[in-house]
Amino acid sequence: MKHFKLLAVLTAFMFTGVLSAQDNIGSTPSTNQPSQYETGRESYNESDAFYSTELEAQHKAALENGNSIEAKQIEKQMESKIPAKNIYKxxxxxxxxxxxxxxxxxxxxxxxxxxxxxxxxxxxxxxxxxxxxxxxxxxxxxxxxxxxxxxxxxxxxxxxxxxxxxxxxxxxxxxxxxxxxxxxxxxxxxxxxxxxxxxxxxxxxxxxxxxxxxxxxxxxxxxxxxxxxxxxxxxxxxxxxxxxxxxxxxxxxxxxxxxxxxxxxxxxxxxxxxxxxxxxxxxxxxxxxxxxxxxxxxxxxxxxxxxxxxxxxxxxxxxxxxxxxxxxxxxxxxxxxxxxxxxxxxxxxxxxxxxxxxxxxxxxxxxxxxxxxxxxxxxxxxxxxxxxxxxxxxxxxxxxxxxxxxxxxxxxxxxxxxxxxxxxxxxxxxxxxxxxxxxxxxxxxxxxxxxxxxxxxxxxxxxxxxxxxxxxxxxxxxxxxxxxxxxxxxxxxxxxxxxxxxxxITGINQNGTSIPENFSLSQNYPNPFNPVTNIKFNLPKSGYVKLVVFDVMGREVATMLNENMNAGSYTADFDASQLSSGIYFYKLITADFTDTKKMMLVK
Incomplete structure (x- = not known):
């Protein structure tokens, strides 16, 4: 069985917009009955499967186990049972x-x-x-x-x-x-x-x-x-x-x-x-x-x-x-x-x-x-x-x-x-x-x-x-x-x-095309801020980059960036509309550089 892999951003904010209450008035159970146009006409068709569910299960098991030779042999068995008119190469x-x-x-x-x-x-x-x-x-x-x-x-x-x-x-x-x-x-x-x-x-x-x-x-x-x-x-x-x-x-x-x-x-x-x-x-x-x-x-x-x-x-x-x-x-x-x-x-x-x-x-x-x-x-x-x-x-x-x-x-x-x-x-x-x-x-x-x-x-x-x-x-x-x-x-x-x-929560924009000489993480601006602030950082070489925000308890409240990035100078726009006023820390993490700075949200 597949273990579902999620490589994505952990976020904690909601859409902005005008909201309205729920309204499900008028819903009814379906009668699941044909209309007058459908009554008396067949609503089902019967046809045998081309091959057994057991054969299909064996094929999937071979594929999942990495046994390509066995999988190919079973695939040929499956195909041999399918009429030629139903095979499309x-x-x-x-x-x-x-x-x-x-x-x-x-x-x-x-x-x-x-x-x-x-x-x-x-x-x-x-x-x-x-x-x-x-x-x-x-x-x-x-x-x-x-x-x-x-x-x-x-x-x-x-x-x-x-x-x-x-x-x-x-x-x-x-x-x-x-x-x-x-x-x-x-x-x-x-x-x-x-x-x-x-x-x-x-x-x-x-x-x-x-x-x-x-x-x-x-x-x-x-x-x-x-x-x-x-x-x-x-x-x-x-x-x-x-x-x-x-x-x-x-x-x-x-x-x-x-x-x-x-x-x-x-x-x-x-x-x-x-x-x-x-x-x-x-x-x-x-x-x-x-x-x-x-x-x-x-x-x-x-x-x-x-x-x-x-x-x-x-x-x-x-x-x-x-x-x-x-x-x-x-x-x-x-x-x-x-x-x-x-x-x-x-x-x-x-x-x-x-x-x-x-x-x-x-x-x-x-x-x-x-x-x-x-x-x-x-x-x-x-x-x-x-x-x-x-x-x-x-x-x-x-x-x-x-x-x-x-x-x-x-x-x-x-x-x-x-x-x-x-x-x-x-x-x-x-x-x-x-x-x-x-x-x-x-x-x-x-x-x-x-x-x-x-x-x-x-x-x-x-x-x-x-x-x-x-x-x-x-x-x-x-x-x-x-x-x-x-x-x-x-x-x-x-x-x-x-x-x-x-x-x-964030937009990442590259500032120009020049390549900086050193890694750096700048102080956010404005600071204090409400609710949006800009965070600039420099990457002298390409690689995996993570930019995260923590509260004073050390809990991660937002991931602004979590992917491979090309070398360059960047600005991240951080929107804290859904966070409470207080002190937060943002941290830049790469293979060769790590830095943390403090910012203050005042609403």
Missing amino acids: SKFNNNDDQQVQGSQPPFNPDWYGSDVTVYSGAIKFGDPYFRQIDMKMGEDGNMYVALNRAPVSGTNGRIDVYRSSNGGATWIYSNGVSTSTAYYGTVSLLVELRGTSPDSSRVFVFYSRSAGSNNDGATMNFASWRRDGSAWYSAEIAAPPANQEYSFTTAISDGFFWSTGTYVGVLCTESNNALTVTNNFRYYRSINWGQTWTGVTISSGYDDFYPSADLRPGASSGSDSVWIAVERRLSATQYEVRVIRTPFSPTASSNTYFVTSGGANVKYEKPALSVKQNAPTDTAIITTTKNGVAYYLPTTNGGGLWSTDFNLGSGNGNNKSFTWCNSSSRGSNSLISMWVSNDGDSINIRRGVVNFMGTTQFKRNSNTASTSVAPTCMVYSPDANTNLSAFSYAGFGPTNIYANQEAL
Whole structure:
């Protein structure tokens, strides 16, 4: 089993913003009954697994134990039991997709009161392909943001990934994928450890790829690399039937429970080129980090749009399944939320949870799903809009019973365009939900538990958000007992990608390009201060650097810096809004130098 490694910033502050009380009035248990349009039609499909759960368990055990020869032998046994039509070998070098060297983000010089600019430039958009960015907490404890750039002359498609090792204070470029001959559609992201070292983490970006800008005939593709950008490769997984396209990629893995034994997967919509009729979902899973894939077709028999999928862990890996939240269009005036369940080990088997029953003239739209990664899982939530009002739909018994219409905020109002959600398997207040107004004015966030999703933080964004690209959010867990809210979004246009995180306490800025001769730690200025002060320090050579703050009892109250830094002169902006007045000490630690100074907070 994997021991989850968290290399991140310990923080103790809260978002600023206008707050509002909890309001869950109007929630009801789901009847889990089909609508009049679904009554009498099959809600499940039966299909045998290609190979036994025992064989899969043996394969994972061999991978986890580092026995690559045995793992390869078992892999061949597994593959021999899969019909040829369900085996997809990645087509490497099948197109001109290539890695790119991106520029570092344009950090705001004074950002702690506003959002961090991760990327400056236009973002891809085109109705209804609204998933153009994704955000994940990697298994290395770092934060990652993937974004799909708008086409420019000479580069029709380009996806970039940025990484933050200090809770979103600063971002560095990881790698990306680009092409001059094709266009990229919707994007989904995974970051998985492939061993015990954080440097073994691999980034997976899944995307649809089309010769035309309208996504017609789009294929399913991926690119992958280590978090430092090395060991890059990309490939096509599969192509759709004639006059069809793949879209709305949604990535899945069981990586929370494994390291070298992780399996990765992706699910997408198969539809007509106009994306007005959905035919099936395609699900592909790889047991060898993307070299080959087992693919199946999952058919519901309905027009199911905008799939949002996640792993639903069982009591053992052999009982894991994939849940797929969809917008089911039963008529021109009735859209409902359904959850389709299929085994994690790919088969065409599926059954359906009939989560909502809004009836005529009710439209539940664009659901987002998050399942807590417990084994077996206990909680999952779906966020969605119902006639333009944002709600969440939870289950606390692994899907046996769902509840509907938990209002995401008092004074919610209508005209909400997008929602998103995420969860953590550890700590308290481990569910996060987000919704945004139609005009992009307000991105609102709550983090808590079912029945009390936490206090609403209205208009958390400091820039107007895009009305055509959905924002994304995640629970950031710097340690086993701490959960914090983080989000990213495209600015109006759509242009630029911004990010922010609860407890963002410091900005680190380099002062010029000259290299100092000696290590030094300056006295903070101003001092005394309230609530922000600047701390300057010099690094004559590159290396691991830690900058921490202690109270008079010697307790660490903030970590401003905890990563490798290049040689140079720097200024750290420290915001002590949530600390009490008093004396504090800040300490700079490197391999060759340590110094401590005193500062005073006066409120």
